[in-house]
Amino acid sequence: MSDHVASLMEQVKAKNPAQPEFHQAVHEVADSLAAVLERHPEYRSAKILERIIEPERVIMFRVPWVDDQGTVQINRGFRIEMNSAIGPYKGGLRFHPSVNLGILKFLAFEQVFKNSLTTLPLGGGKGGSDFDPKGKSDHEVMRYCQSFMTELFRHIGPNTDVPAGDIGVGGREIGFLFGQYKRLANEFTGVLTGKGLNWGGSLIRPEATGYGSGYFAQEMLASRNETLDGKTCLVSGSGNVAQYTCEKLLQLGAKPVTMSDSSGYIHDEAGIDAEKLAWVMELKNQRRGRISEYAEKFSGSVYTESDRGADHNALWAHSAQCAFPSATQNEINANDAKNLLDNGVYVVSEGANMPTVATGVEMFVAAKILYGPGKAANAGGVAVSGLEMSQNSLRYSWTREEVDEHLKRIMRDIHSACLSAAERFGCPGNYVDGANIAGFLKIADSMIDQGVV
Numbered sequence: 001m002s003d004h005v006a007s008l009m010e011q012v013k014a015k016n017p018a019q020p021e022f023h024q025a026v027h028e029v030a031d032s033l034a035a036v037l038e039r040h041p042e043y044r045s046a047k048i049l050e051r052i053i054e055p056e057r058v059i060m061f062r063v064p065w066v067d068d069q070g071t072v073q074i075n076r077g078f079r080i081e082m083n084s085a086i087g088p089y090k091g092g093l094r095f096h097p098s099v100n101l102g103i104l105k106f107l108a109f110e111q112v113f114k115n116s117l118t119t120l121p122l123g124g125g126k127g128g129s130d131f132d133p134k135g136k137s138d139h140e141v142m143r144y145c146q147s148f149m150t151e152l153f154r155h156i157g158p159n160t161d162v163p164a165g166d167i168g169v170g171g172r173e174i175g176f177l178f179g180q181y182k183r184l185a186n187e188f189t190g191v192l193t194g195k196g197l198n199w200g201g202s203l204i205r206p207e208a209t210g211y212g213s214g215y216f217a218q219e220m221l222a223s224r225n226e227t228l229d230g231k232t233c234l235v236s237g238s239g240n241v242a243q244y245t246c247e248k249l250l251q252l253g254a255k256p257v258t259m260s261d262s263s264g265y266i267h268d269e270a271g272i273d274a275e276k277l278a279w280v281m282e283l284k285n286q287r288r289g290r291i292s293e294y295a296e297k298f299s300g301s302v303y304t305e306s307d308r309g310a311d312h313n314a315l316w317a318h319s320a321q322c323a324f325p326s327a328t329q330n331e332i333n334a335n336d337a338k339n340l341l342d343n344g345v346y347v348v349s350e351g352a353n354m355p356t357v358a359t360g361v362e363m364f365v366a367a368k369i370l371y372g373p374g375k376a377a378n379a380g381g382v383a384v385s386g387l388e389m390s391q392n393s394l395r396y397s398w399t400r401e402e403v404d405e406h407l408k409r410i411m412r413d414i415h416s417a418c419l420s421a422a423e424r425f426g427c428p429g430n431y432v433d434g435a436n437i438a439g440f441l442k443i444a445d446s447m448i449d450q451g452v453v
Contacts, residue, residue, distance in 0.1 A: 002034045004044070012053060019102025021329060024358055025109050026053055032436035035425045040444075046452070048444045052112060055105065057081040061151045063129060065144045068137055077148050079127035081161055082108035085446040088159055089125030090115055090382060092166030095173065099130045103329070107166075110353055111382070113439030114375040117414045120386035125161055127152070133168050134288075145176035153184045156191055158392070164193040164385050167328065170240060170285075171196060171206070190392030193385035197397075202388035204403040205381075209351060210244025211404070212380015212411050213324055213372075214252060217349035219415035220370040220431070229253030232320040234345070236260050236313075237327035238284050238291050241351040241378070245324050246277050258315050260327060261291045265315040268294075268301035312336050319343045326351030334359040341367055350374035365432060376414050376435040383410045 005027075012026050030049065037044050059079040067073055078101065081089045091111040094104070104126050112124030129148060133141050156163060165174050174194045181191055188200075195201035204211070218228055231254045235242050238259045246256040255271040259280060268276070276298055283289045295303035304314055312335035316323065323345045325332055329352065332340070337360030340348070348364060349372040350356065356364070364371040387406055391397055398406075414435075421441070422434030 002038075004037060005030045005034055008049070011050075016102070016105070019105060021106040021354070022102045022109065024330075025106040025354060028358065028361070028432070029109075029113065029436045029440070032433040033440055035427075036437055036440065039425070042448065043444050046448060048447055049440075051447065052083055052440075052443065053109070055080050055082050055108065056084060058101070058105075059127075059152075059155050060101070063131065063144065063148050063151070065140075065147045067140055075129050075131040075144070077127070077129045077151060078104050079152060079155055079161070079163075080104050080108035080125055081155075082124045082126070083112045083443065084123035085443050085450065086116060087121035087123045088157075089161035090122040090164070090385065091124055091126040092128075092164045093169045093173075093177075094126070094128035094166040095131045095133050095168030096128070097130055097132045099128045104128060106329070107353055110375050112443065113436060114379045115382055115386075116439040116442045117376060117417060117435060118379050118383040118386060118410055119413055120383065120410075122382065122386050125163070126166075127163060128166065128169070131168075133173065138172070141173060142176045145173055146180040149177045149180035150184065153181050156181075158189045158191050158389070162191060162193060162385075162389060164382070165240075167239070170194075190389050193388045195388070200388075200392050202384060202391055202403055203398070203400040204407060205384045205388055206240060207244040207247065208384035208407060209241045209378050209381030210246070210326070211248045212383065212407060213241070213245050213326070213349045213351040213377050214248030215380065215408055215411040216372045216377040216415060217322060217324070217347055217370075218252060219412055220347060220349070220372055223415075223419070224370070227253070228322070231255070231322050231347070232257055233322040233324060234258045234315060234318060234320045234340075235324045235326055236265070236315055236331060236355075237325075237352070238280060239327075241381075242324075242326040243277065243281055243284070245326050245351050246272055246280075247274075249324075250274055250277070254322065256324075257320065258318065259291055259294070260315055262306065263290050263292060264303055264305040265313075266291055266294045266301050266303050267315070267318060268298060270300055312339060316340050317343060320345055322347040322349070324349055324351050325355035327355065328352055329354045330357050332356040332360050334363065336360065337363045341369070346370060348372065349377040351378050353378065361432060365430060368429065371431055373432050373435055375439065376418055376431060379414055380407055380411055383407060
């Protein structure tokens with residue numbers, strides 16, 4: 001670690017105590033940028049990185065609502081508007097009990113670089129609440145979303161800040177949020193992405209993050225004259241990202257063998273084929289059931305319950321060539337990273353945001369495997385969100401094929417940008433440094449152009 005990075009991290013930790021995820025995200029980026037800041041003193045003198053680290057605006061508010069028993073409940077809502085140098089703030093809303101200021105700042109910080117990599121004019125932001133939609137009725141979720149949006153609506157807009165979904169915020173929640181925004185603002189505009197197809201949504205948007213993760217893995221393998229065809233793949237999660245990662249892997253000839261949720265994971269050595277995946281989608285999206293039911297339905301598969309006290313996640317200890325962490329941050333610890341490498345995995349494409357701890361990332365990079373960090377590999381979601389914004393502005397809908405072609409091109413361009421930046425700054429083949437550098441340069445030059453604001 002350079003003296004500059006060490007000094008910077010001391011300041012970040014002092015100003016943002018008890019926010020380990022935010023510290024982790026900033027440290028990774030700052031470490032990657034050491035050579036850039038050395039070669040470009042103008043970025044240091046203008047304090048570009050320090051300004052990116054500090055959010056432009058943090059909004060925090062209470063969200064009161066009434067449950068089905070008539071009891072008043074109170075949750076906390078947030079929106080972090082991190083950086084708008086290249087476009088309006090863009091990033092998801094997360095509804096989950098783990099949500100706090102530090103987690104949302106890490107997500108917003110990552111989003112800034114991810115959005116820059118897409119080549120689209122999008123700034124970075126993130127928001128959400130410690131509300132847990134799991135186990136709530138549709139009426140409770142609707143009342144909560146309406147209360148949440150009653151405060152948030154005054155801070156967002158199609159040219160200011162355009163939220164989307166994330167963990168706990170799917171099509172149902174986006175619909176309730178959009179309906180309340182429309183009611184309060186008295187306008188029908190593309191202020192949220194992930195909307196229903198009948199009212200301004202885009203084809204491929206639900207699939208985009210998972211599809212993009214698959215496309216990025218395919219691009220990494222192509223750099224070694226390989227494809228995904230015939231590869232065994234470990235996938236974590238069973239939500240939107242994991243579902244469509246599996247779907248794209250099947251389309252590309254690969255064999256996904258695992259899926260998980262907070263209760264545990266299933267391993268199906270025969271592979272999760274299209275029929276089994278359709279069943280999982282119905283289980284999770286309609287019945288909102290648990291992944292353990294998969295093992296009851298399909299013989300030959302094994303369910304393993306989560307062990308919170310274990311020093312590793314058994315899902316990552318199976319033999320495979322590819323891994324697609326698609327659940328949540330820091331789900332792969334150092335032991336998991338070692339197990340992946342020991343069991344033949346040499347492609348990791350992150351569908352979740354920062355799913356690998358810093359030590360695990362170092363192990364992947366040192367082993368010189370094909371490691372696609374989340375800000376590059378999972379940028380497909382926000383890329384198609386940007387395409388949804390474009391379609392809303394045009395009052396026009398593209399075909400599924402058109403959107404998918406745009407997505408493939410964007411993921412190919414992100415891959416090329418990562419490799420090019422890594423080569424230019426002396427770390428060839430390092431997708432972590434490449435993604436951070438490529439994302440930073442566009443933002444930094446824009447901030448220089450716009451002055452000290």
